[in-house]
Amino acid sequence: MAPPRLPPAVRRILSTGPSIARLASKSVLSVSGSQAPEFLHGILSSAIPTSTRPFYSALLNAQGRVLYDLFVFSDHNINGRPAYLLEFNSHSSEAPPLLDLLKRYVLRAKVKIRDVSQEYDSWAAWDPTKDPEWESQRDWHFAESGAIEPAWPDPTEEWPWGSQEHFIRDRRAIGMGHRLLVKKGSRPAQASHYDQVAQIAYNLHRIVHGVPEGHIDISPNNAFPLDSNLDIMGAVDFRKGCYVGQELTVRTYHKGVVRKRILPVLIQSFESRSSSEPADVDESFESDIDIQPSLVVKGSGPRPRGSGKLLSNSHGVGLALLRTEHVYGRDAGHLELVFASENGASWAVAPWWPEWWPQQ
Template sequence: MNVPTVVRSLVRSTPTIAPVPHRALLSVTGSQAGEFLNGVVASSVPPSRDSHFYTAFLHAQGRVLHDAFIHSYTSPEGKRGYLIEYDSRPSEAPPLLSTLKRYVLRSKVRLRDVSDEYDVWSAWGSETEKGWETAREWVNASSGAAEPVWKHEQESEWPWGNGPNALRDRRAVGMGHRLVVRKGDRPSQCSTHDTAAEEDYLLHRILHGVPEGNTDIVPMHSFPMDSNLDIMGALDFRKGCYVGQELTVRTYHTGIIRKRIFPVQIQPSIDFLSDIDIKAVNKAAPTEDSPRTRPRGTGKLLSSTQGVGLALLRLEHVAAVEEDRASLEFDLMSSDGGSSSKYAVRPWRPDWWPSFSVNEQ
C-alpha cells in the first residue's frame, strides 16, 4: 500500500476485527428479488443467489443516494434473497425502504427492515485473504473513469465471494471481509483476530482510500465517479436500464471526471473533522511550462482521524501538488473565535488505484 512514511505506523499489521457503526439492513426476498434489484442498482446482480456484491443506489438525475453492500441471504424461515447494507444515518435522501417500495409494483418481492436483527463487522489482515486477493486489472475510459476487470470463470471465483455471511470486500486491496451476524453475537473471527474499536475501522478504510456512507459520499449531492464508485466496483456501464443510468453512462462515454476522493495526510495532526473546505495555494509565479493553478472551486475534507482523512479534490489541484506547484490547506477558527490555525493537506495515491490522469483539464 502506497502510504506516506509518516503514517505507515498507523497501519495495523495483525489480523483485526472491528464493528462497523451506523449500518442499516433491508431484506429483499421473493422469486423476483434478483430481477427487482437489477432494475434499481448501478451494478449487475450476479446470476447466482449465493453471490454477494457491492453497488450503489442513484437518484434519477444520477447522484448517489446510497453506496451499499448486497449480501446473499437466507431468512430464518428459509426464504432465499438478499440483505442490503447501507448507512443508517439521516440525510437529505429519502428513506431507502420507502424509495424501493415505489418500484416494487407487481413484482413478487417482499421488502423488510431487519436492522434490529443483525450487526455488521469488518475483518482484515488474515493470511487467508491472500488466496483470493489478486492484482487489479482495469478498463479505462477517455472520461477518466476506470472499471476493475474481474476474472471469474467458475462460480467459486466470484470476486465478492459466495460464502454465507462473509462478503469479500473488494473495494480496495487489503480491505478484508464484511461480516453480518445476528444482533448481539460476535463473529467467529474474534477468536483469531484482535478486536478493535469502530474508530480503527474508520482509520483502516481511510488508509486504503475507501470512502463509505453519508459523510464521504454525500446523498443527493455526490456523483458516482467523483466518489470512486467506479474503481471500487459499484458501477456497470454496460448493463440495461436502472435508476440514474442515463447521466452516469453519458459521463462515462462523453464527459470528463474532474474530481476524485483521495486519502490525505493532515499536518499538524487532528482528529474527527469533516465537511471542511480545502483551498489550493500557488507556490510560485507561473511560467510557460508550469502554468498557475486555477483557484476555482475548493476541495472538501470528508472524514478524518489521527491526522489522515479522505477529501474530495479537483484533479488539477492534485496534479499541481504532485508537481510542487501548489499546496492544499484549510483554516480552523479557535474555539473562542479569536484566531485561526492553518493545516496542510497532502494527498496520496494508494498503489492499488488505476493510473487515471490527474493532469489539468
C-alpha cells in the first residue's frame, strides 16, 4: 500500500533536508573488560561481531519478551582497549533499570559496567541526498513463520552498521540516517551543515519510516521481538548460541506464526477520512488505545477477532501494532480500523506498508 498524503501540519514539521536532532530521552551505559564481548553475546538477541563494531540489538526477558531495544556503539577504555557504549531509552517503564539488570548477569565475568549518561549526548542525523551513497541494496531471508531477516553483504568487506567509534549507520529502515554519541554539551561536526531540529521532528521522521523505538512502541515485558519488527530491523540473530529469551524466539521463527506487525498509520476523523487532503489533527492520543476492526458492510462476514494498539503518535500520524489480517482486510476494503479517544470521539486509522518493507 502506497503511503498516504500526510496532513499539512506533519509536512510543515517533517524535515526533508539534512537534519540533526539531539535525543534528550536517551541514556548511555559503558561495558568494558576483557570478557565484554562474551558477556554481551550471552544476553543480547544479536550476534556480537568478532571485532568491536557497532550494531543494533535488544535485551529480552526469559519469556522472550522485549525489555530494551538499544544501539551498541564501539568505544575504548582509558587503556585503549575495546569497549562498548549502550544507548537506550531512559524513561521509566515496566522493565528493571538496565544498569541493575546487566549487573545481575555479570557473575564472575571480567566486565565493568557504569552509567556514562552524564558524559554523552545522543544525536540522530539524516540527509536524503547523502545517505543513499552508503545504503547498499538489501536482500532478505523469509521464514515460513513470517519472520524476515536482512541478508547483509559479506561483513568482512564492509560492516553494515559502520566502523567508526561513537557512530552507527541506522540500518533499521532505509532512509533513517545515522546515530552518534558526542561528549556532553558538545555539538556534532555535522551540526555545522545540517539543520538542527527538535526531537519531535526526529519522532515524525521515524514514524513515517515505520520505525518503532523505546518503551511506548515496544512495551517492556509485553512486546514480542518479531511483532515489533526487530527481526526486519536487524536486531535478532536466529542462529547464534544461547541468550536470554532465545528459546521462545527461535521456536516462533521455526514453528510459530508472526500475526502482528508495527506499521505507520494515518489518523483521521470520520468526517475527513475519505478526503484526498487529510485534515490536521491537533491532538495527540494516549498510547496503548485499542484499535478495533469493524466490517464495512455489517453482517457481510464473521466478526473480526482481536484488536490493535495505537503507539507513538503526533499531528495525525503514528505507529500501531496491528494484526496483519486486519491490515489486509482493510486493504481489500472489507474492514475499517477505528478507536475512541478519551472524550468519546471516534477516529479512523489508515495503515500503510513503508516503501522499504521487504517484498517476497
